[in-house]
Amino acid sequence: MGEIITVTSGKGGVGKSTLSANLAVGLAQAGKKVVAIDFDIGLRNLDMILGLENRIVYDVVDVMEGRCNLSQALINDKRAKNLYFLPASQTSDKNILDRDKVEKLLEELKKEFDVVILDSPAGIESGFEHSIFLADRALIVSTPDVSAVRDADRVIGIIDAKSEKAKAGQEVQKHVVINRIKQDMVDKGNMLSVEDVLSILALPLIGIVPEDENIITSTNEGEPIYYNEKSSASKAYKNIAKRVLGEDVPFMDISVKKGFFGRIFG
16 A cells, blocks of 8 residues: 655645655655645646646546546656656636545555655645545645744644544654755844754654755746756755655755855855
8 A cells, every 4th residue: 555645834835846746756766656646726736847737638626526537637757657647626616625535536546556645735724634634644844934834833733633643543744844945044043944943843854955946947847856966956855755765864964155255254
């Protein structure tokens, strides 16, 4: 049986879909059979990050409503052959998801895939709850600002209260990914540090992703940043994938490198 990994946050715009796409690519490149599902009904964008938007015919709602079968809706990634994608509906209402149908779909996917990655919608409404209630593991994404961290803390509490594992007296394995951190702003006191975020969320860290302008370019081009060998974010996502697989990987040094005069004059 496969593992369900939910990528979630409390606040929108913190990088969930980018993490979902690049983690999916990384795990597929490592030999795992992976399916990434966009659960953000009406606001999908995982398809654009993966560069698969033009190949969508059916979506996750079509599958659950019986308008097609699963194999018709699954899209095989162009570069990572072990990776499949199931898009969200762009036209349906976000409240259309039915818990029993979601459970049936996820149980079917767990039989076929090693890893099922759910790209959760932001917020704590029904779409979010559908994406976390069967999770085996949750990656909570936050940017290093007070509002994002506060909302992430709220999400952690809901996972601990409303997941199926919680109801059975078990615990969803949870880790934090801190995204878009800029060490120069941390040094000036204008951004929370890694230690600040972890002290609030009280969860183990699985990834630090530095601010990287290449991500915007990669999204516009429809190619995950994972493939950009020169990108610092790419290195961070590759390390996250390795840690998810159980490897002990040191965290990146995101300190600001001083130039010649900076080293002399401090």
